Amino acid sequence: EPEVTQTPSHQVTQMGQEVILRCVPISNHLYFYWYRQILGQKVEFLVSFYNNEISEKSEIFDDQFSVERPDGSNFTLKIRSTKLEDSAMYFCASSEARASGTDTQYFGPGTRLTVL
Amino acid sequence: GQQLNQSPQSMFIQEGEDVSMNCTSSSIFNTWLWYKQDPGEGPVLLIALYKAGELTSNGRLTAQFGITRKDSFLNISASIPSDVGIYFCAARAREYGNKLVFGAGTILRVKS
Numbered sequence: 001e002p003e004v005t006q007t008p009s010h011q012v013t014q015m016g017q018e019v020i021l022r023c024v025p026i027s028n029h030l031y032f033y034w035y036r037q038i039l040g041q042k043v044e045f046l047v048s049f050y051n052n053e054i055s056e057k058s059e060i061f062d063d064q065f066s067v068e069r070p071d072g073s074n075f076t077l078k079i080r081s082t083k084l085e086d087s088a089m090y091f092c093a094s095s096e097a098r099a100s101g102t103d104t105q106y107f108g109p110g111t112r113l114t115v116l
Numbered sequence: 117g118q119q120l121n122q123s124p125q126s127m128f129i130q131e132g133e134d135v136s137m138n139c140t141s142s143s144i145f146n147t148w149l150w151y152k153q154d155p156g157e158g159p160v161l162l163i164a165l166y167k168a169g170e171l172t173s174n175g176r177l178t179a180q181f182g183i184t185r186k187d188s189f190l191n192i193s194a195s196i197p198s199d200v201g202i203y204f205c206a207a208r209a210r211e212y213g214n215k216l217v218f219g220a221g222t223i224l225r226v227k228s
Contacts, residue, residue: 004158031214043159043204045215056213091158095214104149105216107158 002026004108021077023092030097036088122219137222138189139205147208148188
């Protein structure tokens with residue numbers, strides 16, 4: 001069964017450093033997303049990406065964040081200068097983008113980001 | 117903003133018992149989804165609901181999309197130890213794009 005994959009599974013970084021989190025969405029999906037989950041809290045939407053551009057973003061997704069689809073398979077989230085409060089699980093998701101609106105988002109296993 | 121109120125926050129039940137959890141909101145949604153999350157892993161889709169009033173089953177799981185489009189419930193019948201985990205409701209409103217709004221989760225523990 002096709003699935004969303006993410007690397008690395010765990011990333012430890014120093015405050016102020018840049019990190020890039022990688023995702024390979026399900027191959028026939030057209031919509032890609034990043035969510036984050038701070039330990040013990042709910043999953044929060046960060047950004048969605050469609051047709052090579054950001055389609056929507058939350059207030060969390062400030063200028064420190066960027067997303068890219070550098071090739072036909074990868075989807076990345078970059079945090080330019082990490083802060084302590086960026087420590088969280090980051091989940092990538094993808095969906096088919098059906099015109100009927102019945103598409104479902106499938107999540108990857110997540111990357112645990114720890115900022116020291 | 118859109119918020120989902122999920123209850124109960126946690127449950128500790130005996131193996132074999134039925135479980136019920138729900139999500140409510142003051143906002144209207146077009147899609148309701150239920151996910152299960154095991155520790156250190158990503159949410160796994162259990163059931164997707166796309167129409168108001170829709171009742172859908174997946175094995176021992178049953179979920180309904182509330183007729184007002186502001187709520188949904190998930191029932192698990194005859195719980196087993198592997199049902200342990202965190203269950204999240206999530207919802208999408210078409211006018212707000214494709215993003216999912218999540219509930220705070222229900223932690224399920226099962227005594228065998």
